[in-house]
Amino acid sequence: MSGNSPAKPVNDSARPVDWLLYNADWLLTCDPLMHRHSPGAIAIEASRIAAAGPSEEIRRAFRGRREADLSGCLLMPGLVNTHTHAAMTLFRGIADDIPLKQWLEGVIFPLEGHFVNPRNVYTGTLLATVEMLLGGTTTFCDGYFFEHEAARAAMDSGMRAVMGQGILDFPTPDQPDPARYLRKCETFLSDFPGDGKRVRPSLFCHAPYTCSPETLRTVKAVCRKHGILFQTHLAETAGEVDGIVGMYGRRPGEHLSGLGILDSLTLCAHSIWLTNEEILAIARSDASISHCPESAMKLASGVAAISDFLSHGARVGLGTDGSASNNDLDMFSEMDTCAKLHKVVNNDPTACPAETVLKMATLGGACAIGLGEETGSLEAGKKADIVLIDLNRAHITPLYDPVSHIVYSALRSDVKAVWVDGRQVVAHGKVLTVDQKDVLAEANRIGAIIARREF
Numbered sequence: 001m002s003g004n005s006p007a008k009p010v011n012d013s014a015r016p017v018d019w020l021l022y023n024a025d026w027l028l029t030c031d032p033l034m035h036r037h038s039p040g041a042i043a044i045e046a047s048r049i050a051a052a053g054p055s056e057e058i059r060r061a062f063r064g065r066r067e068a069d070l071s072g073c074l075l076m077p078g079l080v081n082t083h084t085h086a087a088m089t090l091f092r093g094i095a096d097d098i099p100l101k102q103w104l105e106g107v108i109f110p111l112e113g114h115f116v117n118p119r120n121v122y123t124g125t126l127l128a129t130v131e132m133l134l135g136g137t138t139t140f141c142d143g144y145f146f147e148h149e150a151a152r153a154a155m156d157s158g159m160r161a162v163m164g165q166g167i168l169d170f171p172t173p174d175q176p177d178p179a180r181y182l183r184k185c186e187t188f189l190s191d192f193p194g195d196g197k198r199v200r201p202s203l204f205c206h207a208p209y210t211c212s213p214e215t216l217r218t219v220k221a222v223c224r225k226h227g228i229l230f231q232t233h234l235a236e237t238a239g240e241v242d243g244i245v246g247m248y249g250r251r252p253g254e255h256l257s258g259l260g261i262l263d264s265l266t267l268c269a270h271s272i273w274l275t276n277e278e279i280l281a282i283a284r285s286d287a288s289i290s291h292c293p294e295s296a297m298k299l300a301s302g303v304a305a306i307s308d309f310l311s312h313g314a315r316v317g318l319g320t321d322g323s324a325s326n327n328d329l330d331m332f333s334e335m336d337t338c339a340k341l342h343k344v345v346n347n348d349p350t351a352c353p354a355e356t357v358l359k360m361a362t363l364g365g366a367c368a369i370g371l372g373e374e375t376g377s378l379e380a381g382k383k384a385d386i387v388l389i390d391l392n393r394a395h396i397t398p399l400y401d402p403v404s405h406i407v408y409s410a411l412r413s414d415v416k417a418v419w420v421d422g423r424q425v426v427a428h429g430k431v432l433t434v435d436q437k438d439v440l441a442e443a444n445r446i447g448a449i450i451a452r453r454e455f
């Protein structure tokens with residue numbers, strides 16, 4: 001990833017920058033008009049993109065303190081995973097192929113009661129960041145317990161992240177007394193690690209069926225006071241709709257809307273069982289949804305009406321959900337699945353075309369979690385969150401349309417290098433920020449304890 005090209009002409013007027021990545025076969029900007037350049041180049045200065053565009057133009061204007069000739073490669077923005085519970089990597093594959101209620105109440109909640117502690121959340125989240133970085137994801141939006149520790153892992157990994165402290169109205173591993181949830185929120189925000197820029201705090205009310213109207217309203221008020229993202233699961237199952245209607249006499253989307261929860265800093269994960277009126281209300285409120293097709297498929301929860309959300313102008317991002325219900329954090333397979341799933345359920349091969357899905361996984365996702373000004377596209381002034389794909393692979397040869405390949409053919413193992421915030425964090429398929437061997441060893445140590453569980 002370094003070394004000056006002998007062919008480059010001397011140009012004293014060129015502006016010096018930290019990195020000049022040039023001569024990539026393709027540069028996918030994923031900007032609002034989905035501009036692409038062939039060949040393309042990017043100039044990086046400190047944490048931001050100084051310029052991105054046609055290779056010759058960028059090379060005339062800039063010279064890099066480090067330069068890389070990217071012939072045979074493709075440059076694209078880092079992928080944005082808009083919904084996960086990163087520390088659940090520790091429960092990956094522990095219970096598959098059972099109904100959601102049994103999975104959640106019979107397996108996951110008891111496991112969390114015994115094994116979710118600060119140390120395990122740190123390790124599980126760090127493991128998730130290694131997986132995500134190697135797979136080209138540079139930003140993730142999280143929600144879990146002991147989220148302070150998860151945020152520390154995100155800081156250490158070098159990733160960009162929005163970290164949501166989980167709130168429920170019943171005892172949780174990090175809050176045995178649910179009456180003290182408000183204090184928990186304030187402590188989480190006041191003790192949040194770092195400067196709150198690359199890794200940002202958020203609050204995550206688990207769901208309208210586990211949080212009372214008062215909890216939802218109060219937590220949203222705290223989010224508004226601090227200008228941070230409010231997250232919740234919404235209408236994940238048909239049973240949830242029946243429960244909310246039974247409790248409050250209105251459907252889940254109407255419920256959130258009626259409580260005044262929906263605005264441009266509210267993210268609703270799943271949003272599957274919503275009527276057209278509820279979808280319209282979400283779109284009009286400027287709230288966002290995180291679409292997690294693989295998790296919903298595995299738990300047979302249903303299929304969100306993504307085409308309807310998009311046609312109403314709603315902001316839609318793509319997410320994996322936690323790796324206990326997916327079972328990976330692979331945004332390449334999530335894109336592929338998303339594009340195909342909506343075709344088959346709508347009996348329409350034009351549904352969710354590749355370009356739409358790539359937008360959801362990049363700029364659309366960044367906008368959905370409140371980071372649209374910072375990341376999600378390769379444009380001058382934005383943070384340098386960049387993924388380099390090796391095109392010299394049989395399964396993506398020949399190449400007619402790079403967007404088609406990224407969505408339908410490329411694999412996360414095609415990721416060769418990654419930059420976040422202008423810093424190279426993956427080179428030659430290896431994470432540079434943490435010791436992968438140590439992270440895997442510690443995760444295996446914890447996994448061995450979980451495997452011996454008796455309760």
Ligand SMILES: [Zn+2]
Pocket residue numbers: 083084085233269321322
């Ligand atoms: Zn979730």
